[in-house]
Amino acid sequence: MICKCCGAEAPTKYVEFYQNIGALFVRYHSQIKGNLCKSCVNKYFWRFTLINLTLGWWGVLSFCLTPFLILNNIIRYLGTLRLQSVTGSSTARIGEKQRNNSATKFHSSERVQRDHLDPDSSKLLVRERDKSWINTTDDRPNLPRESGPSSDSSIEDLIEYLRCVNNSEFRRLAAELLAPIGPTATPAMSALLIACVDVDASVRKAAFDALNSIDPNWTHNSETQKALPRLTKEFKHLYCFKKSYSEEVSKAADKLLRQIGKPAVSYLANLIVEEEDKIEYKIHAIWILKDIGSDATSAVPQLIQVLSCKASKVRIAAAEALANFRTAAKAAIPEIFVGLADRDVDVREAMLTCLVAIEPEVADLLPFLVHKNPNVREAVADALIQIRPQALPALTAVVLQWCTNSKAGTENVETNQKMTEAVLQLLGKFGPDASVAMPTIALALVDPNPTIKLAAVRALENIDRDWLSDPAVVKAIVSFAGGEAAIPELIVGLADQNEDVRKAMMACLIATETAVPDLLPLLVDKNPNVREAALDILIQIGSHTLPALIRIVSQGCTKSRTDIDNVEQYQKMTEAALQVLGEIGSDASLAMPTIALALVAPNPTIKLAAVRALGNIDHNWVSNPAIVKAIVSLAGAEAAISKIVVGFTDRNSDVRKAMVRCLVQFGATAKPAVPNLQRLLTDLDPEVRKAAADALMQIDPKPTAIEKHADPPSRDTLGKYFRPEPSASAQASHIHSKSSSQLHSLKRDLLRLLQGDSQACQRLIELERRKNPQRKEDELYEIVIYQLVRDRR
Known part of the structure; x- marks a missing residue:
């Protein structure tokens, strides 16, 4: 080997020696790396080690770094102990070459170096x-x-x-x-x-x-x-x-x-x-x-x-x-x-750039979409995105194959499922360029696997962000997915945990307009998401749902309890049907006569739902003669009036008010209900009281009507306490300015209510004073009178 430093042809070993000189805030360092002979190893090791030991500690960074440099140098030096020393022939050869260089006037400062040659x-x-x-x-x-x-x-x-x-x-x-x-x-x-x-x-x-x-x-x-x-x-x-x-x-x-x-x-x-x-x-x-x-x-x-x-x-x-x-x-x-x-x-x-440039077969890339390394998956997806025109047919074929065979229980289901999910996600990244794949993606909307269904929904959203709001696109998607045959699978999707999937399924079901019979049982489904979705779908389908909804309401009002297997469930369905009719609004006016039948239903919740539905369809529904005709046709005028009067005791004030206004439409025929109307004159709801007074004036306008049909306390207080105060406290707040003559009048009214029992009067006032010590005298009388009138009702 050739020594990097001296150029000697001798045994060498690769070493790395480091030198550091600290100067408080700065440091100076040097190093030597390469194949060195024995003599050069000794020279640089001892030089660097002595400098590190003497000058390498000055400064915080140098103080921490120098021990590691010294340790490195020692370890490297120990690895060269068996290295053979430079032979004399090598030294002589170098000297000879240097003399030749001097004889030929070569530059004396240039270093002699040697390369390997063939040993032969x-x-x-x-x-x-x-x-x-x-x-x-x-x-x-x-x-x-x-x-x-x-x-x-x-x-x-x-x-x-x-x-x-x-x-x-x-x-x-x-x-x-x-x-x-x-x-x-x-x-x-x-x-x-x-x-x-x-x-x-x-x-x-x-x-x-x-x-x-x-x-x-x-x-x-x-x-x-x-x-x-x-x-x-x-x-x-x-x-x-x-x-x-x-x-x-x-x-x-x-x-x-x-x-x-x-x-x-x-x-x-x-x-x-x-x-x-x-x-x-x-x-x-x-x-x-x-x-x-x-x-x-x-x-x-x-x-x-x-x-x-x-x-x-x-x-x-x-x-x-x-x-x-x-x-x-x-x-x-x-x-x-x-x-x-x-x-x-x-x-x-x-690597990704190279892969795209090589233009590999798409089939060779697909298995790597489910590679265990996320970097590989991401890179392959990027490669397919860059060659999307060539990749589309193969990707579409993967989705089609899954949708065709997913129910057949083929082998490697888990791998194929992950592959299909990755492909659907990739098609979504293609954006509008993947619009030709939408018919195939539509098949995945009715796939039983929820993750595939979610991937399909998101792919469609990425390809066409407005596809849910475009009825033409949704209808096309539904037809691709199988039309009416796809309705059961679409309904299953209404129970999906993902809101995006539920919205997509709803849009598809709305587009079918033939899913109403399948949706009606869902109005009473155990899953609240399904109930809410079915309700929204029926509301958006609108007038197409009227025949089915009218049928449900009519059966719920005309059939006896013995004719229905599950009464509670049927009542809930009737309530839901009434709610849908009300939400449809004026387009459901044809259903008003049928809804009117629910006004005299024995179930209070159905009655309330009917009132609200009629109010949403037509605010002036009480003046509609078709309402009275429908009710009369159910059981005759007398029976209808008696059923309406039952509604006077309903807990809901809207129902009570509606029943009173409905009774007005019967005119003089409703005179037997005057006593019941008289009781409503002291109703807590001011609107009910007003409706009752108006009804009395229209049913029996003679002044003797009140004297004839009302009890004395009610006759006396009809004009005094027909006020819109909802509570005793609120009523009392309007009496701060009453004069002493008014207070005397209040005392007389209270005694009349108590039939002249002054001791009872005093006890009631004293009890009320203990409850409300801050109240004035006239306020206390007003509160007690109001409570007595309310209790008498």
Whole structure:
């Protein structure tokens, strides 16, 4: 091996030594890495260790860092203890070369370095000023230093001058003299190629011009191919041993190899698979192969090999190069899938770009949609999105296959289900471009699997965000899903836990307009989501539901309890039907006569539902003669009035008020109900009291009606307490300004209510005073009177 520091050909070992100098707030550090011989290892270890021990502690960061550096150096040094020392022959060989350099006036400051050669070769490759030479016993051309190349020099002499390392002027003149010779100077092309990467820019330019003059098609010349091994080695060393001029020279080497093109591919391919720690030359070699393009397809196996390189930059460069070869690099697909799981996001992006460029078969990508690594799944999905026109048929086929076979119990159900979910999600990401797949996605809406159903709903939303609000689109979706045959599965979806799924199922059922018979039993379903959904669907279907709803209400009002198996459930369905009719509004006016029958139903909740439904359909429903006719037709006028009067005692004030107003429509026929109306004159609800008074005036307008049918307390208080106060406290708040004569009138009224029992009057006032000590006297009388009137009712 060759020592990196001294250039000795001796046993070496790779080491890393670090040195730190602390200066309180700053630190200075240096390091050496590479294959070193025994003597160089000892020199740098002891130098760095002594400096670390003496100067490495000054500063907080240095104080913490230096122990680790010292420990690293010691461990590295211990690993070299068995390393053999530099032999005398190696030292003598180095001294001899240095003397030769001094004799030929080479620059004394340049370091001597050596490269590996074939062990069977007797030649020694010596590196001087980054220029390599193959040496024999008489390796240096014995050229006179005083004179340079001239027009009289032979081609062989000019070639020797091109190899003269100590005088760039000679090399430039030699190149310029070779240019006008033409094709005869073809043997010099190899030397000119090496001169194209000379450290001197003028030599590089002259050599390149000479190449073009000798043979304009020099890239395909056999002499060019002879120089390629040497040229690629020079290319490698330019990046491995950087000097001040390396950047310009390396650019020249890059350009030269790109121009050579296909002949250089095999040599560059061998470079990138070398087992070397340095990677920069490999990256540049890969870039050159990428730029060469289709002529470099023979390097695909080597590029695939370096996709698994430890260095991420090399992997990225190889992926980018393979992407340039497109379909010719399909053999790289397995390695690319491995790279898609890389931790480095830049590597994953490069692999994804490469995968898309290679244009793999969609069927090969689909299994990776359910890969255990999320990075792979995401990358494959992105790849399919980028090739969406080609991917759509295959993705649609996956969904269709699942919808066809999901109920058949095929093998690998779980894997196929995950695949279908991933495909539906992917189709949603395609957006409007996947509109042609909507008929197939519609089939998944009626799939028994809830996760598939949810994925289908979201896919449709992403493809067409307004699909639920467009009846034409929804109808088309339902027809794709099977039309009326799909109604049972759509109804099952109403119980789904996801609100989006329930909304989608509702929209589809609304679009069918034939699902009413199937939806009516759901009005009393145990699941509140199902009940609510069925109610909303029937309301939105509107007038198409009237026949079925009228039938339910009519049966609920006319059938006796013995004719119904489940009375409670049927009552709930009747209530729900009335609610739907009310929500439909004026479009349900045809159902008003049937709803009127529910006004005299024995069940109070049905009665209340009927009142509210009639109010929503027509606010002035009580004046509708069809209402009275319907009620009379049920059991005759007298029976109808008696059933209406039963509603006067309903707990709900809306029902009581409605019954009173309905009774008015019977006119004088309703006189037997006057006593019942009289009791409502003291109702807690002011609107009920007002309705009762109005009814009395219309049914029996004679002044004697009240005297004839009302009890004395009610007759006396009819005009005084017909006020809208809802409570005793509220009523009392209006009496702050009452005069003493008014207080006397209140006392007289209270005594009349108590039939002259003054002691009872005093006790009631005293009890009320204890409850409300802050009340005034007139307020206390007012509250007691109100309570007595209410209790009497």
